[in-house]
Amino acid sequence: MYKTLKEEAWEANMETLRLNLGIHTWCNVSAFDPAKGVFAIKPSGVSYEKLSADTMVVVDMEGKVVEGNLNPSSDTETHRVLYREFADIRGITHTHTPYATAWAQARKPVPVYGTTHADNVANTIPITLIMNAEEVKNNYEIETGNQIVNTFRKQKKDHNSITMVLVSGHGPFAWGKTAMQSVAQAAILEEICKIALFTITINPDALPLPDYLIRKHWERKNGPNASYGQ
Amino acid sequence: MYKTLKEEAWEANMETLRLNLGIHTWCNVSAFDPAKGVFAIKPSGVSYEKLSADTMVVVDMEGKVVEGNLNPSSDTETHRVLYREFADIRGITHTHTPYATAWAQARKPVPVYGTTHADNVANTIPITLIMNAEEVKNNYEIETGNQIVNTFRKQKKDHNSITMVLVSGHGPFAWGKTAMQSVAQAAILEEICKIALFTITINPDALPLPDYLIRKHWERKNGPNASYGQ
Amino acid sequence: MYKTLKEEAWEANMETLRLNLGIHTWCNVSAFDPAKGVFAIKPSGVSYEKLSADTMVVVDMEGKVVEGNLNPSSDTETHRVLYREFADIRGITHTHTPYATAWAQARKPVPVYGTTHADNVANTIPITLIMNAEEVKNNYEIETGNQIVNTFRKQKKDHNSITMVLVSGHGPFAWGKTAMQSVAQAAILEEICKIALFTITINPDALPLPDYLIRKHWERKNGPNASYGQ
Amino acid sequence: MYKTLKEEAWEANMETLRLNLGIHTWCNVSAFDPAKGVFAIKPSGVSYEKLSADTMVVVDMEGKVVEGNLNPSSDTETHRVLYREFADIRGITHTHTPYATAWAQARKPVPVYGTTHADNVANTIPITLIMNAEEVKNNYEIETGNQIVNTFRKQKKDHNSITMVLVSGHGPFAWGKTAMQSVAQAAILEEICKIALFTITINPDALPLPDYLIRKHWERKNGPNASYGQ
Numbered sequence: 001m002y003k004t005l006k007e008e009a010w011e012a013n014m015e016t017l018r019l020n021l022g023i024h025t026w027c028n029v030s031a032f033d034p035a036k037g038v039f040a041i042k043p044s045g046v047s048y049e050k051l052s053a054d055t056m057v058v059v060d061m062e063g064k065v066v067e068g069n070l071n072p073s074s075d076t077e078t079h080r081v082l083y084r085e086f087a088d089i090r091g092i093t094h095t096h097t098p099y100a101t102a103w104a105q106a107r108k109p110v111p112v113y114g115t116t117h118a119d120n121v122a123n124t125i126p127i128t129l130i131m132n133a134e135e136v137k138n139n140y141e142i143e144t145g146n147q148i149v150n151t152f153r154k155q156k157k158d159h160n161s162i163t164m165v166l167v168s169g170h171g172p173f174a175w176g177k178t179a180m181q182s183v184a185q186a187a188i189l190e191e192i193c194k195i196a197l198f199t200i201t202i203n204p205d206a207l208p209l210p211d212y213l214i215r216k217h218w219e220r221k222n223g224p225n226a227s228y229g230q
Numbered sequence: 231m232y233k234t235l236k237e238e239a240w241e242a243n244m245e246t247l248r249l250n251l252g253i254h255t256w257c258n259v260s261a262f263d264p265a266k267g268v269f270a271i272k273p274s275g276v277s278y279e280k281l282s283a284d285t286m287v288v289v290d291m292e293g294k295v296v297e298g299n300l301n302p303s304s305d306t307e308t309h310r311v312l313y314r315e316f317a318d319i320r321g322i323t324h325t326h327t328p329y330a331t332a333w334a335q336a337r338k339p340v341p342v343y344g345t346t347h348a349d350n351v352a353n354t355i356p357i358t359l360i361m362n363a364e365e366v367k368n369n370y371e372i373e374t375g376n377q378i379v380n381t382f383r384k385q386k387k388d389h390n391s392i393t394m395v396l397v398s399g400h401g402p403f404a405w406g407k408t409a410m411q412s413v414a415q416a417a418i419l420e421e422i423c424k425i426a427l428f429t430i431t432i433n434p435d436a437l438p439l440p441d442y443l444i445r446k447h448w449e450r451k452n453g454p455n456a457s458y459g460q
Numbered sequence: 461m462y463k464t465l466k467e468e469a470w471e472a473n474m475e476t477l478r479l480n481l482g483i484h485t486w487c488n489v490s491a492f493d494p495a496k497g498v499f500a501i502k503p504s505g506v507s508y509e510k511l512s513a514d515t516m517v518v519v520d521m522e523g524k525v526v527e528g529n530l531n532p533s534s535d536t537e538t539h540r541v542l543y544r545e546f547a548d549i550r551g552i553t554h555t556h557t558p559y560a561t562a563w564a565q566a567r568k569p570v571p572v573y574g575t576t577h578a579d580n581v582a583n584t585i586p587i588t589l590i591m592n593a594e595e596v597k598n599n600y601e602i603e604t605g606n607q608i609v610n611t612f613r614k615q616k617k618d619h620n621s622i623t624m625v626l627v628s629g630h631g632p633f634a635w636g637k638t639a640m641q642s643v644a645q646a647a648i649l650e651e652i653c654k655i656a657l658f659t660i661t662i663n664p665d666a667l668p669l670p671d672y673l674i675r676k677h678w679e680r681k682n683g684p685n686a687s688y689g690q
Numbered sequence: 691m692y693k694t695l696k697e698e699a700w701e702a703n704m705e706t707l708r709l710n711l712g713i714h715t716w717c718n719v720s721a722f723d724p725a726k727g728v729f730a731i732k733p734s735g736v737s738y739e740k741l742s743a744d745t746m747v748v749v750d751m752e753g754k755v756v757e758g759n760l761n762p763s764s765d766t767e768t769h770r771v772l773y774r775e776f777a778d779i780r781g782i783t784h785t786h787t788p789y790a791t792a793w794a795q796a797r798k799p800v801p802v803y804g805t806t807h808a809d810n811v812a813n814t815i816p817i818t819l820i821m822n823a824e825e826v827k828n829n830y831e832i833e834t835g836n837q838i839v840n841t842f843r844k845q846k847k848d849h850n851s852i853t854m855v856l857v858s859g860h861g862p863f864a865w866g867k868t869a870m871q872s873v874a875q876a877a878i879l880e881e882i883c884k885i886a887l888f889t890i891t892i893n894p895d896a897l898p899l900p901d902y903l904i905r906k907h908w909e910r911k912n913g914p915n916a917s918y919g920q
Contacts, residue, residue, distance in 0.1 A: 116631065188483070191558065198558060200566075206566050210593070212593040212597075229504050229505035
């Protein structure tokens with residue numbers, strides 16, 4: 001019934017393997033169909049060689065499994081909150097890639113040190129606050145989603161131009177207009193975080209790009225007069 | 231006679247090659263059969279292309295070779311002590327992976343900086359004391375095993391929930407319910423150590439996760455109500 | 461009409477993939493034919509599996525597309541300035557490789573710490589100034605080219621012996637006598653930058669090589685009495 | 691005439707490619723036949739796909755090419771000095787691997803931080819002095835060899851137990867009982883240097899192993915009562 005959506009989710013999950021975004025089963029990707037009000041997500045803890053489109057789990061917006069015999073990813077509820085609150089996204093990728101996870105563990109947002117970052121995100125990569133004991137006691141995975149959303153709202157950030165976030169002490173989430181695009185964004189985030197770590201190793205006092213350069217690169221690739229791409 | 235056990239040991243040793251856990255012949259993995267009171271281990275210094283299930287060496291709990299024509303791994307006695315003292319484990323992996331070995335050489339335990347660590351181990355990765363001259367003069371490989379066991383006992387740590395350790399100045403050992411699982415744990419330890427090094431490079435004052443977050447992630451994946459996996 | 465030139469450009473672009481010089485479509489390489497006054501360059505944002513010699517875009521020295529249906533790389537105007545001002549080069553490669561980009565983001569020139577560097581460039585790798593707001597408002601890609609050229613002129617550097625540069629806050633450009641050679645230079649720059657970062661990590665007070673050693677290595681490989689190669 | 695020797699040299703050079711010990715043509719390996727008083731070495735600057743046993747260059751102990759149509763490696767004279775002075779070695783590998791080269795550029799010997807190092811070398815990895823202007827003016831490649839030899843003699847080091855060295859500001863040389871073994875040693879040196887850099891990043895005050903542990907590991911693998919290997 002959700003054949004296309006499950007294929008999209010499966011292909012995007014396999015892409016994380018090709019792009020080397022994690023060991024074991026540490027990535028999860030989902031694909032959202034807003035018309036049907038469901039998303040397809042990787043089953044929890046299943047190795048890549050056993051994955052197929054058929055093993056994907058379809059979950060509705062109340063969090064109920066509507067197709068599939070396996071348990072969905074343990075981060076399913078976080079994906080659900082993001083699809084509900086960032087209503088125009090269609091795919092989400094969560095990884096534990098080493099450089100992005102290290103910035104999350106260091107509890108530091110990633111400044112825009114260069115055009116590689118500005119080509120893709122015109123702002124500091126935001127980071128959530130570390131969750132308090134009360135929030136963890138409630139539904140933890142929902143709270144993770146809430147923290148991401150609240151971070152964007154409090155900082156008045158736009159999830160369409162900032163398509164990635166660090167969850168403090170945990171790791172990165174990225175999203176996009178398709179599941180496959182969210183994987184590409186996760187790979188970009190890892191690269192930005194890697195180069196940023198190298199940058200501050202060379203120069204601990206490295207400065208962010210001036211705003212006019214950030215805007216220029218962002219608009220070149222993403223603005224209404226973007227010249228990048230076809 | 232020990233065909234299945236030797237196959238299990240051989241396959242797990244080959245997995246260290248696939249997961250890129252060491253150059254040359256720097257890894258050794260063993261598989262334990264408690265019913266027969268023996269374990270199968272990689273022969274010492276034999277290249278992977280010459281390894282087969284038949285070349286595995288079977289050793290009993292007195293340290294006697296009971297099957298196989300080759301010398302067992304030089305770390306065999308350490309494996310033997312661990313199987314004797316941590317009686318419910320079934321596989322052990324020793325590597326010299328660069329990040330885990332660096333923490334061992336730095337003689338520092340690895341704090342729980344994030345959920346990647348807490349998903350797998352709910353504690354600081356323990357490290358032994360550096361061995362003194364007297365201990366080295368005795369049977370060194372047995373002493374290495376004793377040091378690991380004593381570290382767990384003195385710190386009242388549970389080897390079933392902390393399935394890995396750093397031997398000070400030496401490198402990592404990891405174990406599991408199967409030989410293959412011990413290899414997976416060794417890969418996880420390397421990833422934890424890599425991300426921890428990056429974390430303190432970004433923020434030398436990085437804090438460990440609060441306890442409630444450590445417990446939450448650990449229990450999600452390992453507790454009696456674990457939601458992770460199938 | 462420009463078949464050979466487009467094939468040269470395409471093959472050099474594919475070489476960046478083989479040498480692992482960037483994720484997604486973050487590299488661009490061009491090949492110049494001074495007799496015809498045109499260069500062929502990668503189309504903007506097209507994935508490598510869709511690239512072929514036919515998809516390359518041919519641009520003349522006024523910046524007009526003279527063959528090809530796709531948009532050329534967003535950095536085309538920078539390539540054009542370099543071909544105009546460094547008239548004897550025949551290929552240019554731009555990447556966002558992590559170590560070279562980190563030095564660019566740290567806004568630091570790369571000292572000649574060793575013979576690996578001196579074998580290839582007998583000088584500090586130069587870096588442009590960070591562009592000011594006025595320059596960005598004008599044609600940004602042309603200004604990037606101008607900044608590179610001005611950096612070489614002000615510092616009285618020779619673009620034939622220093623075949624690479626860092627654009628401040630952005631990343632590296634490299635060039636050569638062929639498009640393929642410019643890719644090789646980009647790979648060399650990344651290796652030099654990687655080793656330099658490791659060098660200052662080990663010894664923050666590392667000294668550059670003495671001049672007589674720099675000259676010796678440079679001349680061994682590049683001088684009139686070069687002994688290197690066939 | 692020197693067919694076997696050239697095959698040995700060629701296979702060992704190809705092994706540097708398989709072990710990923712350098713980009714482009716930055717490695718050179720030679721194989722020595724003391725009975726015939728010649729060694730076979732890689733030709734200078736020839737890409738790996740064009741190498742074959744036939745392209746190896748055979749050089750005698752006066753430095754004269756006795757077989758082969760190509761120029762030998764630019765480091766040939768350094769190899770010659772080492773074969774003359776360290777008369778029992780049979781193979782030499784020179785690389786520019788990033789971690790070993792970084793220690794050479796940082797002009798720091800590599801302390802024995804752990805057993806990975808002690809298993810292979812029971813001493814600090816020695817480093818030459820930076821060459822002075824006078825020495826460079828003479829035959830530079832011979833002086834490089836002389837500096838290595840003098841470093842060992844002054845420090846009373848044994849080239850049979852310390853099979854590797856860093857040339858200050860330049861990079862590593864390693865040797866062995868065969869050409870292939872010298873490549874293995876070069877890979878070991880890179881791994882030791884990588885782990886040492888990580889070690890001091892984690893703990894800038896990291897201590898070397900105590901002597902009794904260094905000796906234990908060295909003798910386990912290399913002493914008269916070595917238990918390692920078959």
